[in-house]
Amino acid sequence: MADDNKDFEPILIGFFCNWCTATAADLAGTTRLQYPPNIRPIRTMCSGSVDAVYILRALLAGADGVLVGGCNPGDCHYVSGNFKARRRIAALKTILETLGLENDRVWLRWISAAEGQKFAVTMREFTEKIRKLGPSPFRRNWSI
Amino acid sequence: MPRNDLLEVKDGDVTGALRGFLKSLLEKGLLDALLVPVAVPSGKNAVQTLVEDIGQIDRCEPLAPVMPVNSAKIVSSLTRTGAPGKKIGVVLRSCEIRALQELVKLKQADLTNLVLIGTDCFGTYSVSDYSEAGVSTNAFLKNALGDSDPKLRQSCKVCRYPMPLNADLLIGLIGMDLNRELLIRAETAEGERLLRALGIDGDGDGGAAKRDAAVAKLAAAREKEKNEFLQKAAAEFGGLQNLLSALSSCVACHNCRVACPICYCRECLLDSPTFTQWEGDKYLEWAGKKGALRLPADSLLFHLVRLNHMGASCVACGLCEDACPNGIQVFKLFRLGGAKVQQLFDYLPGRSLEDELPLTAFKEKEFKNFEL
Numbered sequence: 001m002a003d004d005n006k007d008f009e010p011i012l013i014g015f016f017c018n019w020c021t022a023t024a025a026d027l028a029g030t031t032r033l034q035y036p037p038n039i040r041p042i043r044t045m046c047s048g049s050v051d052a053v054y055i056l057r058a059l060l061a062g063a064d065g066v067l068v069g070g071c072n073p074g075d076c077h078y079v080s081g082n083f084k085a086r087r088r089i090a091a092l093k094t095i096l097e098t099l100g101l102e103n104d105r106v107w108l109r110w111i112s113a114a115e116g117q118k119f120a121v122t123m124r125e126f127t128e129k130i131r132k133l134g135p136s137p138f139r140r141n142w143s144i
Numbered sequence: 145m146p147r148n149d150l151l152e153v154k155d156g157d158v159t160g161a162l163r164g165f166l167k168s169l170l171e172k173g174l175l176d177a178l179l180v181p182v183a184v185p186s187g188k189n190a191v192q193t194l195v196e197d198i199g200q201i202d203r204c205e206p207l208a209p210v211m212p213v214n215s216a217k218i219v220s221s222l223t224r225t226g227a228p229g230k231k232i233g234v235v236l237r238s239c240e241i242r243a244l245q246e247l248v249k250l251k252q253a254d255l256t257n258l259v260l261i262g263t264d265c266f267g268t269y270s271v272s273d274y275s276e277a278g279v280s281t282n283a284f285l286k287n288a289l290g291d292s293d294p295k296l297r298q299s300c301k302v303c304r305y306p307m308p309l310n311a312d313l314l315i316g317l318i319g320m321d322l323n324r325e326l327l328i329r330a331e332t333a334e335g336e337r338l339l340r341a342l343g344i345d346g347d348g349d350g351g352a353a354k355r356d357a358a359v360a361k362l363a364a365a366r367e368k369e370k371n372e373f374l375q376k377a378a379a380e381f382g383g384l385q386n387l388l389s390a391l392s393s394c395v396a397c398h399n400c401r402v403a404c405p406i407c408y409c410r411e412c413l414l415d416s417p418t419f420t421q422w423e424g425d426k427y428l429e430w431a432g433k434k435g436a437l438r439l440p441a442d443s444l445l446f447h448l449v450r451l452n453h454m455g456a457s458c459v460a461c462g463l464c465e466d467a468c469p470n471g472i473q474v475f476k477l478f479r480l481g482g483a484k485v486q487q488l489f490d491y492l493p494g495r496s497l498e499d500e501l502p503l504t505a506f507k508e509k510e511f512k513n514f515e516l
Contacts, residue, residue, distance in 0.1 A: 052452035053413060053445075060445050062433065073508065083506035088452075090514040091485050091503065095451050098484045100383040108515050137384050142436035144388065144444040 010064035010130040012039045014123075015054065017047045019077040020112045021069030027116030035123040038130075039067070046070070047108075048081025052092045055106060062139040065130035067107040067122075075112065082110070102137070105130065147330040147339050149346030156323045159207055159281050162315065165328065165342075166261075167201045169233055174338050175259060176230035179218065180204045188275035192218050194232075206235045207263060207317070209284050209296075210274035214405035214461050216243035220253040227256035234258055237265040238308045239461035242494020243405035245310055246457040249501050252408045259334060262308025264317040264359070267293070267300030270466055285322055289362070299462020299475050302370040307359045309494055313338060319358020320351060327355050377480040380473075390477065391447065393470035396440040400474045403467035406454040414446045447474075451481040456502045457493045458482030 016022040022043045028035065044050055047070025055066045068089060070082040089108040096103035107126060111119050138144065153161045169175045182193035182204045190208035192215050195201060215236050222228065236244065241262050247253040266288030269279065273295050287293070292301075308314055312335040316327030327348055330336040381387050398415065401407045413419065419442055431437035458478055465475035486492065489502035 053449045056445055056448050056452070060442075060448075061430075080506060083508070084504065086511050086514065087489075087503055087506055090488060090511045091456065092452055093514055094484050094488045095448070095455065095481050098378065098481060099381055099387055101387070110515065140434055141384070141388075142431070142434040143438050 006131075008131055008135060010038050010127060010135075011062065012065045012067065012126060012130060013058040013063045014039045014041045014067045014069060015044050015047070015050045016041055016069040016111075017071060017077075017082075018043055018045045020071035020075070021047075021109075021119065023113035024069075024111045024115050024119040027114070028120045029116075031116055033116060033120040035120040036127040038127045039123050046076065046078050046081035047085035048076070048078065048083075048088075050085060050088070052088060055092060059105065059136065060138050060144055062136055063105075064133070064136045064139075065105045065107065065126060067109060067126055069109050069111050069119075069122075072110040072112050102133070105133065105136065147336050148348030148352035149328045149330075149339055149344040150325045150348040150351050151328050151344060151346065153322060153325055156286070157282060158285050158317070158322050158326060159205060161326060162206050163201050163204060165344075166204065166206070166233070166235070167198055168342055169338065170196075170198050170201070172341060174231075174341055175233040177228075177232045178204075179215070179222070179232055179234040180206050181208055181210075181235065183208070187278075189271060190274075194222070205281055206315075207285060208274070208281050209266065209268045209279060210271060211237065211240070211268045211461070211463070212271050214243050214403070214463050215240040216247050216253070216405040219244050219258070220247050220405075220408065223254040223256075223258070224252055227254040227258075229257070231257050231259060233261050235261045235263065236308070236311075237263050237268075238305045239265075239303070239459045240405070241308050241310055242305065242459040243457075243461060245494040245497055246406055246459065246501075247408065248497060250406075250408060250457075259313065259338065260308075260311045261313045261315065262311025262331075263315040264308070264355075265300075265303070265306050266317070267296040267303065267306075269295045270297055285317065289318070297462055297466065299460055299465070299479070302366060302373045302479075303460065304363060304366050304370050305494075306362055306366065310496070311335070316352065316355040316359075318362055319355040325351060327351050373476075374480055374483055377476045381477055381480060388444065391444060391472060393472055394443040394447070395470065396443040396446055397469060398446065399467040399469060400464035401446075401450060403463040404450075404454065405459070405461065405463070406457045407450070414442060414449065447477065451478060451485075455482040455485040456489060456491060458486075459493050 047068055050068050058066045070085055076082040093103040093106055109122055151161050177196045179194050181190040183190050190205040190210055312332045314329040314331050320326050330339045460479050462475040468474050491502045
C-alpha cells in the first residue's frame with residue numbers, strides 16, 4: 001500500500017507565524033536548504049490567530065495536510081498567542097479524532113526564527129508522513 | 145449551612161404554591177419584576193415573560209415542561225448592553241442557568257440586579273408536543289421519574305444536571321412529596337436575605353436531605369444514560385461516511401446556531417461575505433476541482449466550525465436539534481463533540497464563574513502530546 005503512494009504528491013498548507021516560523025522559512029531559503037515543494041506557505045502574524053475555520057476549510061477543500069507553525073512557548077511575539085494556538089489545535093484534533101476524521105493530518109510545530117534547518121527537516125518529515133497517509137478523503141468528496 | 149425552607153403545597157397544586165411564593169417576592173418589594181414562563185392566552189405554550197404586575201403571576205407556569213427558547217439568550221438580550229436598574233428575579237432551569245454563566249464569561253450577559261431562581265427539572269417536551277398535548281404541569285410533575293415518558297426530549301433523557309447550579313434560590317422538586325411540599329433553598333447570601341425577609345418558617349433541613357439524596361441518585365442514573373448515549377453517538381458519527389450520512393438532510397439554514405444559547409455572534413462567519421459573496425466563476429472553479437459542488441456550500445464545514453467555536457461551552461440543552469427543520473440529530477453530534485472537548489480541558493460549562501473559558505485560558509506547560 002505504501003508503494004501506491006510513491007507517486008502521490010500531497011498538497012500541504014502551512015500557516016506560519018510571521019515572527020518565528022515564516023522567518024525560519026526565509027532562513028532555509030537564504031541558506032539554500034532543500035525541502036520538498038509540496039508545502040504552500042501562508043504567513044500569519046501569530047499562530048494564535050489561526051482559527052479552526054482556516055484549518056478545517058483547507059482540509060475540507062482537499063488539502064492532504066495542514067501544519068501550523070509558531071514560536072516556542074514562552075517566546076511568542078504577542079506573549080501568549082501560541083499558548084492559545086496550542087489549546088485550539090488540541091480541541092480541533094480532539095474533535096477530528098472523535099468523529100473519525102484522521103486528526104493526524106493536522107500538525108502543530110514550534111519552529112523559531114533561527115531554526116532554518118529545523119524548518120526544512122520538518123517540511124520533509126511532514127511531506128513524507130502525509131504521503132504515506134495517502135490522499136485526503138475529502139479530495140474528491142463533493143457532498144460535504 | 146445553606147438555609148432550607150419548605151413551601152407548603154395545597155390541593156396538590158405545585159404550580160399554585162410556587163406562584164404564591166413568587167407573588168410574595170413582588171408584594172414585599174423584594175423584587176421589582178420577574179422573568180418567568182407565563183402561559184400564552186391560548187394555553188398552548190409557556191414563554192418567558194417580563195412581569196411587573198402581580199396579577200400576571202396567576203398565569204405563570206414556572207414549572208411547565210417546555211422550553212421554547214433557552215432563557216440564557218433572553219437574559220443576555222435584557223442585560224448585554226447594560227444591567228437593569230431594578231431587581232429582577234429570573235426563573236430558570238438548570239441548562240438555562242449554566243448557559244447564562246457561560247454567556248457572562250463571554251461578556252454577553254450581566255448578573256447585576258438579577259436574582260437567579262433555579263428550578264429542579266424533570267425534563268421538557270418539544271414545543272409542538274407541548275402545544276398538542278394539553279399538558280397539566282401538576283400531573284407531569286407527579287408522574288415524573290415514574291414511567292419513562294416517551295415525549296421527553298432526547299437531551300432531557302440524558303441530562304446529567306437536572307438540578308440547578310449557581311442559583312440564588314433553588315426550587316427543589318426531585319425526591320419531594322409534591323402533594324405536600326417543595327423545597328426552597330438559599331444558595332447564596334442574596335438568597336438567604338430573601339428567604340429571611342419572606343419569613344417562610346420552613347425548617348427544611350430534613351426535606352433538603354431527602355431531595356439531595358434523590359438528586360444524587362438521579363444524577364448517577366443519568367450519568368449512565370449519558371455515557372451510553374455518547375458511546376452510541378461515537379459509533380453513529382464515526383468516520384466521514386457516517387458523518388455525512390447523518391448530515392444528509394442539512395440545508396445549511398443555520399437554525400441550530402440561532403437556537404443555541406452559546407452562539408452569540410452578531411454575524412456568524414459562515415453567514416458573512418467570506419462565505420456568501422463569491423461570484424459564479426469561483427463556484428465553478430470549486431466544482432471543477434472536486435468534480436461537483438454540493439449547494440448550499442459548506443454544510444459540513446459549518447458544523448465542524450461551530451463545534452470548535454462553541455463546543456467547550458455546550459450545556460447540552462438540545463434546542464439545536466429541536467430547531468432543525470429536517471430532524472438531523474444535531475444534539476447528538478454536539479453533545480459528543482462538546483463532551484470530548486470539555487473532557488480534554490477538564491471543564492464543566494456553568495460550574496462556576498471562576499472557571500476560565502478553556503479556549504482563552506492556558507497553562508505554560510500542557511498538551512505536549514498535541515505538538516505532533
